[in-house]
Amino acid sequence: MKRVVVCGTKFGQIYLSAMRDGPFELTGILARGSDRSAAYAREHGVPLVTDPDRVPRLADLACVVVRSGVVGGEGSELAAALLSRGVHVLQEHPVHADELARTLRTARAASAVHHVNTLYVHLDPVRRFIDAARRLRELQQPLYVDAACSVHVAYALFDILGQAMGGLRPWTFTATAPGTPFSCVTGTVGGVPLTLRVQNQIAPNDPDAHLHLLHRITVGTEGGNLTLVNTHGPVVWTPRMYVGRDADDRFDTGAEHLSLPSATTIGPAQAPTFADIVTRLWPDGVRRALTGLREAAEDGRDPLRQGQYHLTLSRLWQDATAAIGRPELLVQTAPRPLSATEFA
Known part of the structure; x- marks a missing residue:
C-alpha cells in the first residue's frame, strides 16, 4: 500500500516533494486544473485529475492538502468524498471538531482510515x-x-x-x-x-x-x-x-x-x-505521517482510535482561539531576513 494521490498544489508542493525519495509512489494529482497543478503533474509524470471518482483507481492513500471549512476551504468535504470511496486519507490541519466528527463517521462506515496531519x-x-x-x-x-x-x-x-x-x-x-x-x-x-x-x-x-x-x-x-x-x-x-x-x-x-x-x-x-x-525536513515529516496512516490502514485500525485524540485537540484549539479573539488583519510587504553576521 504505497500509491498516493496528492490533493492540492499550494502547500501540497511539500507533499509532492515527499514523494520523490520513496517509499511512497505518487500516482496522481487531484486539483481544479490550474496551470500550477498542470505543471506539477508534468514535472512528476503523473495524471492531473479533477474528479474524486478517479482517485480509487489511481491510489490507496490520499493527502488532502486543501483548507478545511474552519479556514474557508472544502478540504473536509473532499476528505469525506475520498473516504467514502475507500481511499485512506491524510488531511492537513486545522480541522474543526464538528467537521472531523463527520469525517470520522464517514471513514468508519467505509472501513477507511483518516488521520489529521499537524506536520510539525x-x-x-x-x-x-x-x-x-x-x-x-x-x-x-x-x-x-x-x-x-x-x-x-x-x-x-x-x-x-x-x-x-x-x-x-x-x-x-x-x-x-x-x-x-x-x-x-x-x-x-x-x-x-x-x-x-x-x-x-x-x-x-x-x-x-x-x-x-x-x-x-x-x-x-x-x-x-x-x-x-x-x-x-x-x-x-x-x-x-x-x-x-x-x-x-x-x-x-x-x-x-x-x-x-x-x-x-x-x-x-x-x-x-x-x-x-x-526541501528535506518538511518532506521527511510528511513521509513519517504517511507511514503512520499506511500502518493504520494495513492493520485495519478503527479510525476513531487516533480520531478521538484529534477531536479533543480540535476542541481545545477552539477554546484557545476563542480566548485569543479575532486576529488583527495586516497588509504586509515581503520582509528582509537578516543573518547574525550583519549585527553580531
Whole structure:
C-alpha cells in the first residue's frame, strides 16, 4: 500500500516533494486544473485529475492538502468524498471538531482510515523535544509551560504539548492581555499551568507568511527547563540555578551541581537552513505521517482510535482561539531576513 494521490498544489508542493525519495509512489494529482497543478503533474509524470471518482483507481492513500471549512476551504468535504470511496486519507490541519466528527463517521462506515496531519510533530527537532519531555516527566513533574507561536500554527502547538505532556485534559484558557503583535493567554494544558503568547495577526494579501515565529516552548521542572527554541531546533536544557550557603553563610561554590553547564543542547546545536527545512525536513515529516496512516490502514485500525485524540485537540484549539479573539488583519510587504553576521 504505497500509491498516493496528492490533493492540492499550494502547500501540497511539500507533499509532492515527499514523494520523490520513496517509499511512497505518487500516482496522481487531484486539483481544479490550474496551470500550477498542470505543471506539477508534468514535472512528476503523473495524471492531473479533477474528479474524486478517479482517485480509487489511481491510489490507496490520499493527502488532502486543501483548507478545511474552519479556514474557508472544502478540504473536509473532499476528505469525506475520498473516504467514502475507500481511499485512506491524510488531511492537513486545522480541522474543526464538528467537521472531523463527520469525517470520522464517514471513514468508519467505509472501513477507511483518516488521520489529521499537524506536520510539525513529525519533524526531527520537535520529536527530539517531545521524547526529551517524556523522559523528563518520568523524573520530575512539570511545574509550568511557557510557549509562544503564531496563530497560524496554534493547532500544531497544542498537539506538540499534548504529546510532550502525555495528554491534553484538563485545560483552561483566560485571555489576559490582547495586544500587538502578541496576545497573552494563561491557563492549563494537561493540568499544567500555561502561559501562552500568540502573534494574533494575519496578512490577507499573503496569509501563510509574516510570522514572527512558528513555535517556541519551555517546559519547566524543579530541576530545570527544557526549551524548543524554534520549531526546527535547537532543543536546549537549562538546569535550575541554585547556589546554597556554607556554614559561614558564604556561597557554597564547591557544590557538585555547580559543575553543570548552565545550558546544554540536546541534539544538534545548529538549526537547519530554511532551504533545508522546505526541501528535506518538511518532506521527511510528511513521509513519517504517511507511514503512520499506511500502518493504520494495513492493520485495519478503527479510525476513531487516533480520531478521538484529534477531536479533543480540535476542541481545545477552539477554546484557545476563542480566548485569543479575532486576529488583527495586516497588509504586509515581503520582509528582509537578516543573518547574525550583519549585527553580531
